[in-house]
Amino acid sequence: MFRLILMVLVLVSSLLGAVTPKKVPVLCYHRFSIGELDSMSIKTHVFGEQMEWLKTNGYTVVSLDTAMQYEQGKIKSIPAKSVVITVDDGHKSVYSDMAPIVKKYKIPVTLFIYPSAISNAKYAMTWEQLRELETTKLFHVESHTYWHPNFKHEKKQLSAEEYAKSVDKQLNGSKKKLEEKMGHEIKYLAWVFGIYDDALLVDVKKAGYAAAFTIDRKHASSADNVMALGRYMVISKHTIKDFEHMVDGTEDRMIHSKKEVVKY
Numbered sequence: 040m041f042r043l044i045l046m047v048l049v050l051v052s053s054l055l056g057a058v059t060p061k062k063v064p065v066l067c068y069h070r071f072s073i074g075e076l077d078s079m080s081i082k083t084h085v086f087g088e089q090m091e092w093l094k095t096n097g098y099t100v101v102s103l104d105t106a107m108q109y110e111q112g113k114i115k116s117i118p119a120k121s122v123v124i125t126v127d128d129g130h131k132s133v134y135s136d137m138a139p140i141v142k143k144y145k146i147p148v149t150l151f152i153y154p155s156a157i158s159n160a161k162y163a164m165t166w167e168q169l170r171e172l173e174t175t176k177l178f179h180v181e182s183h184t185y186w187h188p189n190f191k192h193e194k195k196q197l198s199a200e201e202y203a204k205s206v207d208k209q210l211n212g213s214k215k216k217l218e219e220k221m222g223h224e225i226k227y228l229a230w231v232f233g234i235y236d237d238a239l240l241v242d243v244k245k246a247g248y249a250a251a252f253t254i255d256r257k258h259a260s261s262a263d264n265v266m267a268l269g270r271y272m273v274i275s276k277h278t279i280k281d282f283e284h285m286v287d288g289t290e291d292r293m294i295h296s297k298k299e300v301v302k303y
């Protein structure tokens with residue numbers, strides 16, 4: 040009888056193990072500032088406090104690639120309290136303000152970049168700066184489309200043919216350009232404005248990406264579509280308590296207005 044119960048327990052736990060999704064919180068930043076804040080910025084010292092909080096509370100910042108390999112079963116385990124840090128758009132404050140803190144804490148950071156802005160837009164980093172950041176082995180560049188289009192608007196405004204051409208440029212073109220410029224494979228994509236649809240989920244897979252990220256506020260989970268994984272956007276109104284709710288998966292306890300993502 041005892042043996043039977045044991046067998047049943049082993050069976051149930053292994054079944055549970057097989058279906059329990061693997062989840063990792065992925066944070067999404069944009070800009071850093073020591074002065075005036077716009078809606079998408081956080082104060083540089085606040086970012087420093089968040090990194091200190093992670094360290095004090097036993098969190099490990101793992102690279103996006105490590106987290107994805109874990110979720111896809113290629114790595115057996117990662118630290119129980121793991122968190123991933125990503126930054127969208129390639130703003131120059133990543134180089135000037137964020138990088139010193141990243142180097143201080145030696146944390147891996149993924150930069151989702153759209154190539155049209157680099158060495159071009161006033162607010163953006165240069166290719167040289169991106170390459171310099173990658174030499175630290177802490178920063179790693181991935182794709183945020185080619186020029187940051189709004190796919191919802193484009194789908195309405197362009198002919199079917201023009202739209203297909205644009206999608207190809209944004210997904211394949213960006214991957215190719217970034218691979219040329221950075222000299223390594225581009226595996227991941229962040230959806231612009233978090234916008235995607237069923238057709239885009241197929242297109243991004245065809246373009247050869249291994250995973251893609253939204254700004255849906257939830258942990259990136261192996262139970263979700265790998266081309267639409269959640270991320271938590273961190274903005275200036277978030278307190279350290281709000282930050283805690285994001286990384287420990289208790290955002291349901293956060294007041295609603297704190298969860299509203301900025302329309303940008």
Ligand SMILES: [Zn+2]
Nearest residue numbers: 127128231232
């Ligand atoms: Zn963006």
